[in-house]
Amino acid sequence: MRYPVNEIFETLQGEGVYTGVPAVFLRLQGCPVGCSWCDTRHTWQCLEQDRVPMQQIIGISGDKAQWCELSVEELVAHLTDGRFHARHLVITGGEPCLYDLAPLTEAMEQQGWQCQIETSGCFEVKTSDSCWVTVSPKEGMKGGYELCASALKRANEIKYPVATEQHIANLKALLAALPPEHSPVVALQPISQKPRATALCIEQCIKNNWRLSAQMHKYLAID
Numbered sequence: 744m745r746y747p748v749n750e751i752f753e754t755l756q757g758e759g760v761y762t763g764v765p766a767v768f769l770r771l772q773g774c775p776v777g778c779s780w781c782d783t784r785h786t787w788q789c790l791e792q793d794r795v796p797m798q799q800i801i802g803i804s805g806d807k808a809q810w811c812e813l814s815v816e817e818l819v820a821h822l823t824d825g826r827f828h829a830r831h832l833v834i835t836g837g838e839p840c841l842y843d844l845a846p847l848t849e850a851m852e853q854q855g856w857q858c859q860i861e862t863s864g865c866f867e868v869k870t871s872d873s874c875w876v877t878v879s880p881k882e883g884m885k886g887g888y889e890l891c892a893s894a895l896k897r898a899n900e901i902k903y904p905v906a907t908e909q910h911i912a913n914l915k916a917l918l919a920a921l922p923p924e925h926s927p928v929v930a931l932q933p934i935s936q937k938p939r940a941t942a943l944c945i946e947q948c949i950k951n952n953w954r955l956s957a958q959m960h961k962y963l964a965i966d
């Protein structure tokens with residue numbers, strides 16, 4: 744299995760349940776979902792003209808559309824060669840579930856790492872059984888994708904982007920449709936740190952015993 748890698752960098756997880764945890768982020772290139780507020784638009788297309796050698800990806804973080812193709816073996820070798828301190832791997836995008844992530848997450852877990860993926864929920868999730876799956880549901884976006892029922896069922900955490908009351912109503916409908924035995928952690932994430940969205944999220948988190956995902960990295964101005 745080979746993956747189109749946009750960047751690999753070490754930082755603190757800024758979102759969801761693992762906020763504050765040191766993590767290595769592996770960003771994969773490619774996403775057809777088309778969210779209007781997307782802050783990683785440079786990952787949308789996987790064009791041949793943007794393919795670069797691995798040396799141009801390693802240690803370089805930034806909003807560039809470039810990518811290199813790496814195998815599971817190459818990624819495991821790089822991630823475990825001693826340069827990183829974290830043992831928590833976050834596979835994000837783009838949309839990482841365009842790819843079969845089971846070989847990579849299983850291989851990293853064999854090395855003693857914990858894996859997490861962040862997905863829009865529009866595609867089937869293929870990971871190791873113990874990988875933490877964060878679904879940030881993206882409905883009604885320009886790409887025209889529906890939420891994938893199996894992805895929602897696999898979610899350990901639902902991190903819901905919120906700007907308006909309608910988003911809260913949509914989230915409640917989504918939760919009501921989940922099987923009763925499935926109760927993922929719910930975190931509200933204010934869209935674009937807008938003050939009104941943040942105030943609404945705080946109010947609703949307290950009312951419903953949900954968590955707030957404030958995107959800590961944006962307040963701290965770190966990657």
Ligand code: SF4
Binds near residue numbers: 786836863
């Ligand atoms: S799913 Fe994520 S990467 Fe894709 S458009 Fe939406 S926010 Fe951007």
